[in-house]
Amino acid sequence: MANYVERVIELCKKNNPGELEFHQTVEEVLTSLAPVMDANPQYEECALLERLVEPERGVTFRVVWVDDEGKVQVNKGYRYQFNSAIGPYKGGLRFAPNVYPGIIKFLGFEQIFKNSLTGLPIGGGKGGSDFDPNGKSDAEVMRFCQAFMTELYRHIGPDTDVPAGDLGVGAREIGYLFGQYKRITDRFDGGVLTGKGIPYGGLLGRTEATGFGIVWYAEEMLKANGEEIKDKVVAISGFGNVSWGTAWQLQRLGAKLVTISGPDGYIYDPDGISTDEKVAYLLELRASGKNICAPYAEKFPNAKFYAGKKPWGVQQDEGIKVDMFIPCAMQNDVHMEHAQQIVDGGCKFYCEGANMPTTNDALQFLMEKCVAVGPAKAANAGGVACSCIEMGQNSGHTVFQHEDVYAQLHQIMKNIYNACAEAGEKYYGNKNALVQGANIAGFERVAQAMMAQGLV
Ligand code: 2IT
Numbered sequence: 229m230a231n232y233v234e235r236v237i238e239l240c241k242k243n244n245p246g247e248l249e250f251h252q253t254v255e256e257v258l259t260s261l262a263p264v265m266d267a268n269p270q271y272e273e274c275a276l277l278e279r280l281v282e283p284e285r286g287v288t289f290r291v292v293w294v295d296d297e298g299k300v301q302v303n304k305g306y307r308y309q310f311n312s313a314i315g316p317y318k319g320g321l322r323f324a325p326n327v328y329p330g331i332i333k334f335l336g337f338e339q340i341f342k343n344s345l346t347g348l349p350i351g352g353g354k355g356g357s358d359f360d361p362n363g364k365s366d367a368e369v370m371r372f373c374q375a376f377m378t379e380l381y382r383h384i385g386p387d388t389d390v391p392a393g394d395l396g397v398g399a400r401e402i403g404y405l406f407g408q409y410k411r412i413t414d415r416f417d418g419g420v421l422t423g424k425g426i427p428y429g430g431l432l433g434r435t436e437a438t439g440f441g442i443v444w445y446a447e448e449m450l451k452a453n454g455e456e457i458k459d460k461v462v463a464i465s466g467f468g469n470v471s472w473g474t475a476w477q478l479q480r481l482g483a484k485l486v487t488i489s490g491p492d493g494y495i496y497d498p499d500g501i502s503t504d505e506k507v508a509y510l511l512e513l514r515a516s517g518k519n520i521c522a523p524y525a526e527k528f529p530n531a532k533f534y535a536g537k538k539p540w541g542v543q544q545d546e547g548i549k550v551d552m553f554i555p556c557a558m559q560n561d562v563h564m565e566h567a568q569q570i571v572d573g574g575c576k577f578y579c580e581g582a583n584m585p586t587t588n589d590a591l592q593f594l595m596e597k598c599v600a601v602g603p604a605k606a607a608n609a610g611g612v613a614c615s616c617i618e619m620g621q622n623s624g625h626t627v628f629q630h631e632d633v634y635a636q637l638h639q640i641m642k643n644i645y646n647a648c649a650e651a652g653e654k655y656y657g658n659k660n661a662l663v664q665g666a667n668i669a670g671f672e673r674v675a676q677a678m679m680a681q682g683l684v
Contacts, residue, residue: 232265233258236277243282247330249559249584253337254281256588260667263655268675274683276675283336284317285309287383288329291357293375296365304328305376307355307383307391310336313677316387317353318343318612320394320423323401325360332356334559335394335583339612341670342605345644346613353389355380361396362519373404380405381412386419386623392615393423395558398469399435403428418622422615431618433633434611439473439556439581440634441610441641442602443481446552446579448645449600452659455551455577458482463539463550465489466557467521470581470608472510474556475501486550487539489557490521494539496546497524497531540566543573552577555585562586564593571597580604595663606644606666613640 240254258277265271286308295301306329309317319339322331332354340352359372384391393402402423409420418429426432433440447457460483464471467488478485484500488510501507506528513521525533534545540562543550553570555561561582562570567590570578578594579602580586586594595601614637621628645662651672652658652665 232272232277233262236281239278240281244330244333247328247333249330249334250337251330252588253334253584256591256663257337257341257667257671260664261671264668264671270679271675274679276678279678280311280340280674281337283308283310283333284312286329289379291359291372291375291379293368293371295368301372303357303359303372305355305357305379306332307380307389308332308336308353309383309389310352310354311340311674312351313674313681314344315349315351316385317389318350318392318615319352319354320356320392321397321401321405322354322356322394323359323361323396324356325358327356327358331559338583338605340674341667342609343612344670344673345606345647345666346609346616346640347643348613348616350390350612350616353391354394355391356394356397359396361401362517366400369401370404373401374408377405377408378412381409384409384420386417386619390419390615390619391421392612393469395468399423399425399430419619422618424618429618429622431614431621431628431633432630433637434614434618435469436473436476437614437633437637438470438608438611439475440477441613441637442470442474442554442556442579442581442607443477443483444610444638444641445602445607445645446554446577447481448642449579449602449662450552450577452645452649453599459484460551461486461549462552462554463487463542464554464556464581465494465539465561465585466555466582467510467524468514468557470611471556472507472514474554474581475510476507478502479504479507486548487542488521488524489539490519492520492522493533493535493537494542495521495524495531495533496539496542497528498546499528499530538566541569541573543575544569549574551575552579554579554581556581557585558582559584560587562590564590566590567593570594578602579607581608583608591663595661600660601663603648603663603666605670606648606662609644610637610641613637
């Protein structure tokens with residue numbers, strides 16, 4: 229049956245040539261599922277994995293807009309609707325210059341399992357564009373978003389497909405996208421997009437939900453191994469939305485965050501990025517639109533800026549021990565040599581925050597050497613879980629309170645952790661086999677739904 233998994237991985241590579249990130253995710257997920265295939269031959273008989281790796285639908289489209297100089301710009305737009313077995317397609321939109329089908333498909337495929345892990349009724353999808361919002365004016369971003377939605381609107385709906393933000397798509401972009409959807413359709417379909425602003429249907433707590441959830445998941449992982457998060461020294465990458473939410477929750481739980489990073493290098497703050505002022509400053513840095521983190525060290529002079537370096541070597545650079553690393557920036561941020569640095573420095577816990585931040589070989593190495601590794605599709609599922617709560621708020625024509633959202637999110641993260649640990653224990657004899665456990669627990673629910681719904 230392991231043969232079955234290998235065959236589908238090969239098939240997927242052949243059918244999606246050159247889409248390396250997609251190959252990587254499919255390989256990582258399907259490999260974990262081998263023991264489930266052994267125990268359930270009916271899955272092979274109905275070609276379940278072949279169906280899973282093929283999106284139900286994908287659209288690519290032209291996005292035409294005019295920049296501030298009056299020049300006509302043309303970008304590519306995408307929406308891959310991967311799996312609707314357990315609910316409407318749900319997943320973010322990514323606007324970044326490196327976006328191509330391999331990135332949107334890896335994200336869409338991951339989203340199937342992540343959304344299933346939340347226990348909520350949401351299927352998997354993802355979209356985006358190769359548009360780069362960095363350095364664009366507000367008016368340019370608005371015109372781009374309007375042009376993008378002028379095509380996308382016909383493929384989405386509150387019970388069909390519900391996009392949200394991802395890299396390069398925040399509250400501002402969601403606002404422009406929503407405005408254009410409403411203008412075209414003449415419907416206030418609040419639940420057609422999530423991550424909306426608070427005045428028009430957004431969920432209190434959605435902005436920090438991903439980061440809060442990551443830290444709550446990491447807390448469970450530590451607890452299960454007899455450790456507490458309070459006073460732990462933590463290093464993260466990135467300085468965007470996810471990093472900010474993670475920093476804030478680490479602060480709330482009394483951990484000491486010592487790094488953030490950007491494309492320009494990384495910041496080491498020996499005093500900890502642990503005050504309200506410092507956490508709030510991360511938002512300012514991001515809002516500057518310059519995509520650099522160096523100004524942090526000017527604002528807080530005790531901090532040091534390491535130009536051109538990643539934070540994975542901070543233990544060696546500073547002669548300190550880090551208890552947990554949490555990559556929060558982007559895919560394939562942690563390679564084999566970085567994993568080696570993390571382990572050599574004495575770190576025992578690693579929890580992914582961003583989507584697929586670790587290459588497959590580095591992930592394998594960390595799983596062997598660390599006490600526990602938290603996988604992104606479980607740890608960062610709090611964001612999309614709150615998106616689903618936002619959909620419920622909108623369809624119920626109501627407003628949920630902050631504290632209720634936090635309480636629900638906290639419980640969801642505990643449930644997700646337990647589902648991963650139980651599946652790890654059941655199929656791999658190890659409660660710390662969370663990477664495999666997340667894939668299996670996410671898969672099982674989708675598989676059961678697909679089996680029940682016949683050959684579609
Ligand atoms: O990767 C993710 O889960 C997201 N970008 C959020 C998806 C969502 O629909 O809230």
